[in-house]
Every structure is written in structure tokens, then in C-alpha cells.
Amino acid sequence: MADVPVLELRSITKRFPGVVANDHIDLALERGEVHALLGENGAGKSTLMNVVYGLYRPDEGEIRIDGKPVSIGSAREAIKQGIGMVHQHFMLIPVMTVAENIVLASEPTHAGVLLDYDDAVRRVRALSEQFGLAVDPEARVQDIGVGQEQRVEILKALYRGAHILILDEPTAVLTPHEALELFEIIRGLKDQGKTIVFITHKLKEVLEIADRITVLRRGKKIETVARAGADEAGLARLMVGREVLLRVEKKPSDPGEPLLDVRDLRVLDSRGLEAVRGVSFQAREGEIVGIAGVDGNGQTELIDALAGLRRAQSGHVLIRGNEVLGETPSEVLDRGLGHIPEDRQRRGLVLEFSLAENLALHDYDHSPISRVGWLFPRRMIERARRLLKDFDVRGGGPNTRAAALSGGNQQKVVIAREVARDPSVLVAAQPTRGLDVGAIEYVHRRLVEARDDRKAVLLVSLELDEILSLSDRILVIYEGSLVAEYGPDVTEEELGIAMTGGGREQEAIA
Amino acid sequence: MGPPEPEAGESALGAPSVAARLALYQRAGGIVTPLITAALAFAVGGLVVLASTGKNPIGTYHAIFNGTGLEWLFPWVSGAARVQAAYNLQQTLLVTVPLVLTGLAVAFAFRCGLFNIGGQGQYIIGSIVGVQMGIWFAGMPKPAHIVLAIVVASCAGALWAGIAGFLRATVGAHEVITTIMLNWIALWIGSYLVGFGGPLQNPHDNSIPATADIATSAKLPVFWGDPVLQGLHIGFFVALAALVAFWIILNRTTLGYEVRAVGFNPEAARYGGIGVGRSYFTAMAISGFFAGLAGAIDLLGWEFHLDLTVVQGSQIGFVGIAVALLGRNSSIGIVFSALLFGALLTGTSTRALDPSVFQPELAGNLTRIIQGLVVLFVGADVIVLYLWQARRKLRARTRPGVQPEPSA
Numbered sequence: 001m002a003d004v005p006v007l008e009l010r011s012i013t014k015r016f017p018g019v020v021a022n023d024h025i026d027l028a029l030e031r032g033e034v035h036a037l038l039g040e041n042g043a044g045k046s047t048l049m050n051v052v053y054g055l056y057r058p059d060e061g062e063i064r065i066d067g068k069p070v071s072i073g074s075a076r077e078a079i080k081q082g083i084g085m086v087h088q089h090f091m092l093i094p095v096m097t098v099a100e101n102i103v104l105a106s107e108p109t110h111a112g113v114l115l116d117y118d119d120a121v122r123r124v125r126a127l128s129e130q131f132g133l134a135v136d137p138e139a140r141v142q143d144i145g146v147g148q149e150q151r152v153e154i155l156k157a158l159y160r161g162a163h164i165l166i167l168d169e170p171t172a173v174l175t176p177h178e179a180l181e182l183f184e185i186i187r188g189l190k191d192q193g194k195t196i197v198f199i200t201h202k203l204k205e206v207l208e209i210a211d212r213i214t215v216l217r218r219g220k221k222i223e224t225v226a227r228a229g230a231d232e233a234g235l236a237r238l239m240v241g242r243e244v245l246l247r248v249e250k251k252p253s254d255p256g257e258p259l260l261d262v263r264d265l266r267v268l269d270s271r272g273l274e275a276v277r278g279v280s281f282q283a284r285e286g287e288i289v290g291i292a293g294v295d296g297n298g299q300t301e302l303i304d305a306l307a308g309l310r311r312a313q314s315g316h317v318l319i320r321g322n323e324v325l326g327e328t329p330s331e332v333l334d335r336g337l338g339h340i341p342e343d344r345q346r347r348g349l350v351l352e353f354s355l356a357e358n359l360a361l362h363d364y365d366h367s368p369i370s371r372v373g374w375l376f377p378r379r380m381i382e383r384a385r386r387l388l389k390d391f392d393v394r395g396g397g398p399n400t401r402a403a404a405l406s407g408g409n410q411q412k413v414v415i416a417r418e419v420a421r422d423p424s425v426l427v428a429a430q431p432t433r434g435l436d437v438g439a440i441e442y443v444h445r446r447l448v449e450a451r452d453d454r455k456a457v458l459l460v461s462l463e464l465d466e467i468l469s470l471s472d473r474i475l476v477i478y479e480g481s482l483v484a485e486y487g488p489d490v491t492e493e494e495l496g497i498a499m500t501g502g503g504r505e506q507e508a509i510a
Numbered sequence: 511m512g513p514p515e516p517e518a519g520e521s522a523l524g525a526p527s528v529a530a531r532l533a534l535y536q537r538a539g540g541i542v543t544p545l546i547t548a549a550l551a552f553a554v555g556g557l558v559v560l561a562s563t564g565k566n567p568i569g570t571y572h573a574i575f576n577g578t579g580l581e582w583l584f585p586w587v588s589g590a591a592r593v594q595a596a597y598n599l600q601q602t603l604l605v606t607v608p609l610v611l612t613g614l615a616v617a618f619a620f621r622c623g624l625f626n627i628g629g630q631g632q633y634i635i636g637s638i639v640g641v642q643m644g645i646w647f648a649g650m651p652k653p654a655h656i657v658l659a660i661v662v663a664s665c666a667g668a669l670w671a672g673i674a675g676f677l678r679a680t681v682g683a684h685e686v687i688t689t690i691m692l693n694w695i696a697l698w699i700g701s702y703l704v705g706f707g708g709p710l711q712n713p714h715d716n717s718i719p720a721t722a723d724i725a726t727s728a729k730l731p732v733f734w735g736d737p738v739l740q741g742l743h744i745g746f747f748v749a750l751a752a753l754v755a756f757w758i759i760l761n762r763t764t765l766g767y768e769v770r771a772v773g774f775n776p777e778a779a780r781y782g783g784i785g786v787g788r789s790y791f792t793a794m795a796i797s798g799f800f801a802g803l804a805g806a807i808d809l810l811g812w813e814f815h816l817d818l819t820v821v822q823g824s825q826i827g828f829v830g831i832a833v834a835l836l837g838r839n840s841s842i843g844i845v846f847s848a849l850l851f852g853a854l855l856t857g858t859s860t861r862a863l864d865p866s867v868f869q870p871e872l873a874g875n876l877t878r879i880i881q882g883l884v885v886l887f888v889g890a891d892v893i894v895l896y897l898w899q900a901r902r903k904l905r906a907r908t909r910p911g912v913q914p915e916p917s918a
Contacts, residue, residue: 309780330783339781347781352774357767361782370764377762 012061036210040436084157094142265315290471338423356384408439606852611804612830622793628689630827631696636805644724667802675794679787
């Protein structure tokens with residue numbers, strides 16, 4: 001008995017100007033399995049699934065569902081074939097309720113005209129129970145958390161009768177706890193006979209949840225392996241094509257003078273509530289200080305205050321002994337702060353600018369790039385050429401628009417800009433968010449280099465792995481205060497407990 | 511990397527600023543989309559002509575073209591026709607000059623992500639200050655008087671726009687609202703000043719609501735054509751200089767760098783240390799300078815006095831918005847765009863249009879329809895883009911390749 005694959009891709013090829021995003025890819029999905037699609041950024045995983053979901057038309061190749069060849073020309077046709085996709089960026093309407101969002105475009109009606117809202121709520125509740133996806137049908141989307149939003153997106157697909165569910169980087173927006181909940185949900189869906197495709201670049205997740213793993217690299221399928229017998233190192237090698245350091249190698253730290261001195265800092269958040277409550281710490285030259293904490297405990301406000309982007313209520317921030325609290329962001333940068341911001345596309349780069357212009361984002365105002373207000377673009381370009389080479393930025397030259405680069409290379413540009421200014425204190429906020437293994441390795445190497453170069457590095461990250469791997473000292477922030485300090489040999493359990501309030505009652509936010 | 515990769519540009523395009531969308535539009539269509547937009551506007555205008563008057567639109571457009579004087583550029587036109595065309599072309603260029611300047615005003619603000627709808631008000635302020643500066647200082651030597659009047663009037667325009675910029679920078683008041691309000695304020699200030707009994711009304715002739723004429727030392731010299739018949743004045747060169755200055759400021763100064771950065775991504779600009787509020791104010795001020803300059807040039811170049819009807823009836827500032835949009839906020843684009851609108855305005859004027867071909871009263875409205883259509887199509891750039899991409903898709907479909915079979 002040959003089990004016909006529920007979804008089969010034969011020789012799928014998709015080209016864009018200048019690049020072959022998918023190169024004759026074969027894939028066979030078995031019914032009821034959880035199949036992980038693993039690869040670096042730019043490997044072609046999202047493109048491939050967008051082809052399956054009808055958002056792109058393949059240039060060559062064939063798609064077969066249950067053995068029959070099909071042509072999927074639009075998302076609507078994909079949905080009709082029973083394929084559902086949950087994208088990385090949710091497409092929900094914030095002012096509408098969960099039920100309204102789920103039934104959107106296929107609403108139950110009174111006599112085909114008026115929305116039967118009660119029926120919608122009833123159906124959503126039934127679906128929610130059937131699949132174990134806890135949602136409140138009557139809550140407005142703008143009031144619910146990200147974890148619940150994702151469950152709403154999954155329910156949307158299930159409501160339309162999806163039996164093949166594609167999840168694109170679903171844990172990118174979740175806390176570690178929410179990610180575990182998601183895995184439970186996926187197991188539940190699998191038990192109900194659904195087939196799941198899980199797109200990710202995170203090795204740990206793949207080993208946690210997948211039955212089989214297909215690795216893509218630069219548009220080609222490298223191999224499909226079974227979960228049994230697969231390990232992180234092996235998968236990483238398939239993804240990148242060479243040995244990958246999963247744990248950063250570094251010399252022991254030799255900290256010297258404190259370059260960053262924060263005393264009793266108090267900062268309000270955008271709603272006027274205390275976000276940073278009297279935080280004090282130091283970062284010394286030659287060390288990496290990691291700040292661990294669940295998102296939303298004051299890290300963002302802390303960094304904003306250090307960089308002069310947010311007014312602090314009180315306290316002191318000294319860089320090399322100079323008080324910088326109250327100065328403009330430009331002045332703080334001049335004082336020796338390097339800042340790799342949290343969201344590289346919104347805060348780190350001007351995507352429409354060329355790489356040369358982006359690399360000059362703070363220095364455009366100083367010689368040699370400008371003098372008395374007059375800009376010398378050629379000098380900007382030369383400097384950029386040097387930096388792009390030194391920092392191994394790929395995907396374009398000084399005149400390429402930043403938007404054309406992959407996420408990893410964009411981050412390299414941001415790092416190049418900040419490190420090249422030779423700051424005393426380098427602040428890195430979520431520096432590897434959304435990056436693949438190769439890029440993560442690169443970022444970590446650069447941070448260690450900065451530390452070995454006698455800079456003080458402040459690392460704020462939600463990834464415990466990263467904190468543990470890089471930090472010489474770890475501070476835990478919880479509800480705006482620093483509640484614990486550890487050396488690099490602390491266990492994940494201890495950190496996890498400290499991050500959630502140290503054993504105190506902590507309701508998981510759904 | 512390629513093109514529509516969702517990862518790279520998506521967050522930025524998730525909630526696109528107008529400037530970002532305009533940049534996308536630019537890149538996607540190149541020079542062709544503005545041409546398509548203009549062609550579409552003319553096509554629909556022609557349909558309107560046909561439907562409402564039954565006249566042949568081609569003939570109408572031909573008659574309009576004859577009035578623009580553009581045929582002077584064709585070397586085979588000679589004799590009396592050439593002389594007539596020369597005169598028409600001078601008139602066209604006289605209108606094109608302020609259009610270039612108001613277009614630059616709108617475009618500069620756009621580059622900073624700001625909508626300057628206040629070009630008209632800034633133009634009026636420039637006219638008011640210009641006329642007074644022209645009336646005073648009558649004894650000054652000519653070049654000095656002209657420069658003084660122009661600079662002061664333009665700075666007045668800059669200040670007027672600066673109000674909106676300041677409000678945007680400090681309390682976040684949206685400049686669309688504030689500039690429109692300032693338009694009205696300028697209009698009524700002007701009406702009061704030059705109207706009956708107003709402080710600027712001509713003291714020697716109070717039967718007309720207008721100011722006195724400016725001193726001869728303030729009048730712009732005419733370099734082409736007959737000064738008595740309103741030839742082309744040196745304001746033409748001022749407009750050309752303004753086009754160059756626009757490009758230089760944006761691309762060769764740190765100020766321009768800041769303006770562009772803020773226009774594309776104010777958050778990243780802030781994180782990079784740029785003062786966003788300061789950029790907003792500066793961009794609006796420079797924008798207002800261009801518009802005020804337009805008002806001053808028109809006044810010193812051929813109006814010579816300020817009239818209530820001009821204060822209340824002029825639309826130059828608003829046409830400037832269409833000019834900037836069609837010209838995609840770039841110097842080169844604005845030149846052609848301003849010329850197009852200038853030609854339209856001249857070609858449809860009562861003097862130029864042959865009444866047997868098309869009633870002149872209606873022709874003016876035809877111009878306005880076309881202007882509106884251009885703004886509509888540019889605003890609905892997605893439609894034009896879609897048509898442009900559709901043409902590419904059609905070509906791709908006829909290309910040989912393995913196409914998946916339709917489902918059984």
C-alpha cells in the first residue's frame with residue numbers, strides 16, 4: 001500500500017530577477033505529519049510555501065494534492081484545496097472581535113444578508129474546543145496578546161477547512177512559554193489528522209516538534225531527514241554547508257574600568273507608568289553584560305533612556321565618567337555610545353537609502369563626509385566600500401538600497417556602522433532577532449570582538465541561549481528592577497525562575 | 511537579493527508612509543508611469559469633451575497646442591507663424607515659471623514626508639511682501655532693489671510655512687490642516703490689505719481694490735520679447751536656478767540628507783541622532799521659501815501691482831501640487847510637468863483658443879478637469895502601476911514554459 005502524499009511538490013522552480021528563489025524543489029508531505037522546512041534567511045522557504053498557497057505562480061514544476069495535479073492561482077484556490085497559511089505578520093483587524101476576524105469573508109448570515117454574530121461566536125467556540133485553541137470569541141483583537149492572536153490566525157485557517165496548515169516562523173513573536181504552548185497545539189492538531197508544515201530557522205524547535213525535516217539552502221533542497229538521528233550540529237551543517245559554531249568560543253574576560261555607569265535610573269513608559277524603577281549597574285571595559293528578561297519588563301525603556309531617546313525621570317547615566325542623561329541622542333552617540341537598535345528595519349536603517357547613506361547615518365554630520373553642511377557623496381561611498389568589505393556584507397554595494405538586502409546582511413550594515421565609530425559602550429538590543437544560524441554566528445563573533453577590543457558591551461536579549469553563550473555577567477530584569485545577578489555558569493532553570501519573579505506567583509499571559 | 515521578497519521590505523511596507531509609497535511608485539514605473547498618467551488624464555479629458563460638447567477632442571487638443579507656442583521649438587516653423595508662436599511661448603513660459611517654483615515647494619516638503627497644501631497662502635504672502643518691497647525703496651539701484659524684494663518676500667513665505675512646520679514639530683499638528691488654514695488666513699489678510707480702504711490700497715486711486723504699481727527699479731528686466739507686450743522676464747532664470755538649488759540642497763548638503771532620512775523613516779532618523787522636529791520645520795520653511803519666491807517673481811515680473819482678484823482668484827499654489835505629483839518630486843520631472851500645465855493654461859486661455867474650435871469659457875474648465883484627473887491618477891498610482899504590471903504579466907503568460915495543468 002503506497003500512501004499517496006497529501007501534498008507533493010515536483011521540481012518547483014520560481015525565479016525573480018537576478019535570483020532563483022526555488023530551484024527544482026521536490027517535496028512530499030505525508031498525511032498527518034509535522035514537517036519542518038528549515039533553512040537560512042533567503043534559502044527560499046517562505047517563497048516555496050507562498051507558491052503552495054497560491055501567492056506566487058511557479059515558473060516550472062507541478063503541485064499534486066492527494067496525487068492529483070492542481071493549479072493554484074490564488075490564495076482563494078489554495079484555501080479551496082484545503083491549504084491554510086499563518087504568516088509571520090498577522091493579518092487581523094484590531095478593532096474587530098476574534099469571532100468577526102475568524103469568520104471574515106465567510107460569515108454565517110441571516111438570510112444571506114445580515115451577519116449572524118451569535119452563530120459566528122458559537123462556531124468559533126466549537127472550533128476552539130475541538131482543536132484545543134483557547135480564545136475568547138468576543139474579545140477585540142487589539143486587546144488580546146500575541147499568543148492568542150496566533151491562535152486566532154490558526155483558527156481562521158481551520159474555519160475555512162484547512163487540512164494542511166503552513167506556519168511561517170510562528171515562534172518569532174512568542175515568548176518561550178508561549179512557544180511551548182504552540183507546540184502542544186501543534187501536537188493536538190496532528191492528533192486530529194491535520195498535516196503541518198513548520199517553517200523555521202531555529203534548530204532547537206525543529207528537533208522538538210518535527211517528524212521530518214527538509215533543509216533548503218540557497219533555493220535548493222539539500223535533504224529530507226527523519227527526526228530520529230538528527231542533531232543540531234548535523235542540521236546546522238546541512239543548512240549552512242560547513243561546520244557551524246553553536247556556542248561562541250571566547251577567551252575569559254578581563255574586565256577593567258567601568259565605561260558605563262547607571263545609577264538609580266527611573267523611566268516612565270509611553271503610558272506614564274514606571275517602567276524602570278531605580279536601576280543601577282555598571283558595564284566595564286572588556287566585558288559583555290547580558291540583561292535577561294521576558295519582553296515588556298522595562299528593557300526597551302532602559303535602552304531608550306541610555307540612548308537619549310526617552311526622557312528619564314531621575315538618575316544618572318555616565319559614559320567614561322561623563323553624565324549623558326538629558327543629552328540629545330546625537331550627543332549621546334558622540335559621547336561614545338554605539339547602539340544596535342531592536343528593530344533593524346524600523347529603527348536601525350532607512351530602507352530606501354543606499355548602504356553608503358545608511359552607514360553614514362550618524363557620521364554624515366562630521367568630516368570627512370561633510371564640511372560646514374556640504375556633503376561629499378564620494379567620500380561616503382568610499383568609506384562604505386571599506387566597511388562593507390571589512391564586515392563581509394553581501395547582497396549589494398555602496399549604492400544598493402538597504403531594502404534589497406536580506407535580514408542578516410542588513411544587520412551587518414547596522415553593526416558595521418556602530419562598531420566603526422569606535423564607541424566606548426556598545427548596546428545591542430535583540431541583535432539576532434529574525435536572523436539565521438550563519439548570521440547569528442557572525443553577530444556573536446562581532447560582539448565578542450568588540451569586548452576583546454576593550455569596549456563595554458551591553459546585550460539585551462530575549463534568547464536565553466544567546467545571553468548564556470555571550471555574557472560574562474548576567475543581570476535579570478523583572479518589572480523594571482534588576483532582581484538578580486549571575487555569572488555565565490548559571491543554569492537556564494535558575495535564570496528562568498528569576499525572569500518570572502523568582503518563584504513568585506506569575507500568571508501566564510495568554 | 512531579488513525583489514518582492516516579503517522578508518526584506520515588508521515591515522517597512524506594512525504601514526507605508528506617503529514618501530515611501532511615492533518612492534516605490536517611482537522605482538516601479540520609472541519615467542513611463544507619469545507619461546501614462548498624463549496620457550490617461552488627457553484621454554479621459556477628451557472623452558469629457560466628446561460627451562459634453564460633441565466636439566472632436568483631437569481637434570480641440572490641437573487647437574490648444576497651437577496656442578501654447580511650443581511649435582516655436584520646431585525649426586521648420588517660420589515667418590508670421592513663428593512670431594506668433596514666439597509670443598505664445600513667452601506667455602507659456604511666464605506661467606511655467608511660478609508653476610516650477612510652487613511645484614518645487616510642494617516637492618521639497620514631500621521629500622520630508624510632509625504635505626504642504628499651503629503653497630497658495632505662501633504665494634500670496636510672497637506677493638504681498640513683494641509688492642510692498644517694490645513700492646518702497648524706490649530710489650535703490652535696480653539689481654539691489656530686485657534682490658532685496660525677492661529675498662524678503664521669499665523669507666516671508668518661508669516664515670508662513672514655518673508656522674505649520676513648527677506646529678508639526680512641537681505639538682504634532684498635521685500640516686495638511688494647518689497649511690490649509692494658513693491659506694485662508696493669508697487670503698483674507700491679503701484681501702483686507704489691498705481691498706477698498708485697506709492700508710495697502712493705492713492711495714492715488716481708491717476706485718480699484720489694488721495696490722499702486724511697484725517702482726521701475728523693482729521690475730524684472732525682460733530678455734525675450736517686447737516688454738510692453740509682456741515678454742519673458744529673468745524670473746525664468748531664477749526658476750532654473752531654483753531647480754538646481756533644489757537638487758543641490760537635497761543631495762549635496764547635510765540638511766538635505768536629514769530631510770530625506772526623516773521623509774523615508776523618521777524613527778530610524780531619530781535613532782541615528784537626527785532631530786526630526788527640526789527637520790520638519792526646516793523642510794516647511796524651505797518649501798515656503800520657494801512658494802513665496804513664486805509670488806514675488808510673478809509680481810515683480812509682470813503683475814507689478816497686487817489686485818484683490820488675484821489674491822482671491824489665483825490657483826497657482828494648488829496647481830503646484832499637481833505639478834509636484836506628476837513630476838514625482840524631482841527637479842527633472844517638475845520641469846516637464848510644469849511646462850505641461852503651463853502650456854495647458856496658456857493654450858486654453860480666451861486669447862489663444864480659436865472659439866470656432868472650442869468655446870474658450872469651457873476650455874478653461876477643460877484644463878481644470880485635466881489637472882484634477884492628473885492628481886486623481888497619480889493619487890491612484892496603484893491603478894497605473896497595476897496596468898503597467900499587467901502588461902508585463904500578459905507578456906509572461908505568452909512565454910513558453912511548463913505550466914501546471916488545471917485541476918481535473
